[in-house]
Amino acid sequence: GILPEKHAARFQGGKLGVLQGTKTWLLANDDGQIELTHSVSAGLDYAAVGPEHAYLQDIGRVEYTYATDDEALAAFKELAHTEGILPALESAHAMAYVSKIAGSLPKSDIIIANLSGRGDKDVEQAAKYLL
Numbered sequence: 001g002i003l004p005e006k007h008a009a010r011f012q013g014g015k016l017g018v019l020q021g022t023k024t025w026l027l028a029n030d031d032g033q034i035e036l037t038h039s040v041s042a043g044l045d046y047a048a049v050g051p052e053h054a055y056l057q058d059i060g061r062v063e064y065t066y067a068t069d070d071e072a073l074a075a076f077k078e079l080a081h082t083e084g085i086l087p088a089l090e091s092a093h094a095m096a097y098v099s100k101i102a103g104s105l106p107k108s109d110i111i112i113a114n115l116s117g118r119g120d121k122d123v124e125q126a127a128k129y130l131l
Helices: 051-058 069-083 089-102 119-130
Strands: 015-019 022-026
Touching: 022 051, 069 089, 069 119, 089 119
Parallel strands: none
Antiparallel strands: 015 022
């Protein structure tokens, strides 16, 4: 699961607030002070989300979820091993969630996951955790 100050999952435990002049979902304490965040992926280690994502979540157009660092690193390793693809750690989070839900979906369903970015930039970071 996610623990305080050990994640950056703004839609899980986050609240509406203002950061850098933008009203959006963010991680803050009861006094409105921004909380510490953590993600193995530098691209996900931020206390807020873009306002367009907040809007889409609020109107029910999308549902955002999360994967833990351990799940993302396992997906990074699995994709590298089985497909020869080094996903960016941001994309590895998406692949971890795909792996989590795939077994519960009908076999006729088609899952599309976007692998944006290159994992070669993340090899050193991943190695710290995987080796």
